[in-house]
Every structure is written in structure tokens, then in C-alpha cells.
Amino acid sequence: MFNTLDRKDQLTIVAQQLFKDKGYAGASMRDMAQNLGIEAPSIYNHVASKQELLSSICFNIANEYLSIIKQIKKSGYNHPALILQSIIEAHIKVVTENIEASAVFHNEWRFLEEPNYTQFIEMRSDYEDYVESIIKEGVSKSIFKTNNTKLCTLSLLSTLNGIYHWYNPKGDLSAREISHNILNLFFLGLKR
């Protein structure tokens, strides 16, 4: 499993798994060392602190989300429904391709220390605000209809972010199928 990865990458993978399973406070550097077959102090040859492991995991994912925005802006799309569809598809891609890191991103960010803590919240806010701005635009163009764009945004993101709870990469439901179904649900609703 680790054959082609250097120690630092191995360490990151182990940290993602352990932070997910035991939480930041509950996962010890000794746990990680054991998973790598080395002694705990040896970890510090590859990383400065437990906190650095956490922040690199969290900001990796945060950057994935922010690069979704950049890509969409570069694409030249201007129809709100098309843009929102692209966001949803890209977001689901990030979650399904980074399940462990997504779990850490969502559950353990609160253990980030300053200034990382504040920066993380700002990056997440930027993304949420962007998604909401697309929904607002859709409402103003009468393409979307909702009483409360903020609540609508949070509901959508909760659904997308919740995927890591149940997604199985070896299961029979692909990221594409998930996207298709969630798009249908949020665009057209459950009632017929």
C-alpha cells in the first residue's frame, strides 16, 4: 500500500485515518508511529507537530473547494443552474475522492490553532458565500425560487458534505450517480 509513497505521504494518510477514527485529541502520535512501523519520536523528522498534520489536511481540502470556484470562473459559464450543477458535481468529486480527509475537514477543524483557525473559517466562508451568490443570481433571474438563499445554501452543502458519512468507494453507487440524483432532488424536488 505504501510502496510508492515517501514517509511524509504515508504519514499524512495514516493521520487522516486516525484523526477520522479517533478524533484529533484522541489520536496519538504513538498510534501513527505504530501504523508506520516506527517509533513515535521518528515522526518528528517528517513533521514539526501534530498540529501541522491537522492543518495540512484541512487546508488541502479547503484549497480543493476554492479551486472549484476558480475553475468555474475560468469556464465562462454564466447560467446559474449550469454553474450550480458544476459546483455540485465538483464538490461531490472532492468528497468522494477524499473521504478520510473530508471527515477530518468537517469534524476536526475546530482543533486548529490560531492563526490557522481563523483562516480556515474565512476560506470556508468564501466558498459558502460563492455558492449562495450563484443561488441568489438564479433567484433574481427567476430560474430558482426560494425564500431564503442562505438556508438553501446551507441545506445543499450539508447534503454534499454529509456524503463522506456513508459513501463507499467500493460500493455500487458512483460519484456520477450520486451527483445525478442529488441534482434531481435539489432542482426538481421529491414531489410529483
Add this chain to the structure above:
Amino acid sequence: MFNTLDRKDQLTIVAQQLFKDKGYAGASMRDMAQNLGIEAPSIYNHVASKQELLSSICFNIANEYLSIIKQIKKSGYNHPALILQSIIEAHIKVVTENIEASAVFHNEWRFLEEPNYTQFIEMRSDYEDYVESIIKEGVSKSIFKTNNTKLCTLSLLSTLNGIYHWYNPKGDLSAREISHNILNLFFLGLKR
């Protein structure tokens, strides 16, 4: 704040807050004692262990959800859309009235020890299965339309469960308004 509560109830409230803020592993019995103005060992006059605090918080909420099912069955409702609406409203009521406990319920249940761990998962599954059964019934009666009732259920529950992340009891958005908007979104969709 604590005037009318006995020590055990005070302790539960403090534990909910600290488990939410610092996680189960990160919140210490000494933290709780300090919040109550007593010494750590005194806590053990009211509770047998840290684990007992966690399990009582988690099962309290789990029982709230299961009692939603009981109430609906007692009500005699048989129209799937009406039942699903009742579930959504009751679910949002539980979350908004128990924000801290809901956060613990969702983030810290994995620290439950056996047999509580297994029992908790079963109770949560029972609830999810019930919600899905209502959606399935709606599909079979051509009231609802979805390709994947499981995914639809998980999406809805992710949205409902995500409310504790942002809900502010002193804010301007009431539980009733949240219910109304989420119902609209899930039943009718965003597109018009």
C-alpha cells in the same frame, strides 16, 4: 443559570457543551469540574464515568428521534407526504431545542463503548429505515419521485442534522420558518 437544576443536570449541561466544543477525548473531567466550581473527584458522586455522561447524552437524543416515530404511528396519518412533513418538523424541533446535545449526538457517538456503540447504531438505523420506508411508500403511490430512496433519505437527514452547525436560538430564523423552507426545498425543488 443553574439555580433550579440539581448537580446532575448541571453536569449534563456542562458535559454537552464541553463535548461539543472540545470533543469527547479533548474534554476533561477537570474542565467540567471547573465549570461547576467543584473539584474533579467530586463529579464521581453524580456519575460513574465520563463514558456514562456521553452515553446518556447520546441516548437521550436517540430516544427523541424514536419517539417521533411512535407519535406519528399513533396519529393515524397515512399519507406519505403528510407523514414526511411531520417527521421533518419534529426532527427540526429536536435539533433546534437540543443544539449542544445534537452536536454530541452526531460527532461523538463513535466514542461510545460496547454494548452502547452497537445499540446506538441500531437505534439510528431504525430511524433512518423508517424515514426511508415513508419515502418508498410515497414513490410506490406516485406521490414522490426519486431514483434512489436511500440516497434521498440520507440527503434529507444530512440537511436536517446539519442544522445544529448554524442554528442560532436567538437569531431571527425560527424552527417553524426553517421547517417551512426546507419542506419547500425538498418537496418542490429549487428550479422554477
Add this chain to the structure above:
DNA sequence: CCTACCGATCGGTAGG
């Protein structure tokens, strides 16, 4: 990458 080790903190107990 290791051994040896640090001070701090943990959940919990004994005994009053």
C-alpha cells in the same frame, strides 16, 4: 531512524 526521557495531564480511587 533509535533510546531515553521530560513535564503535563488524563480518568479515576481511597479515605474522610
Add this chain to the structure above:
DNA sequence: CCTACCGATCGGTAGG
């Protein structure tokens, strides 16, 4: 409800 204290474990350092 307290003081005094237990063994275990923590993140991390020194030095090689």
C-alpha cells in the same frame, strides 16, 4: 464535597 494520590498516557526534546 474535599485532599491526596495512583498508574497510564500524552506531545515533544536531547542526543546520537
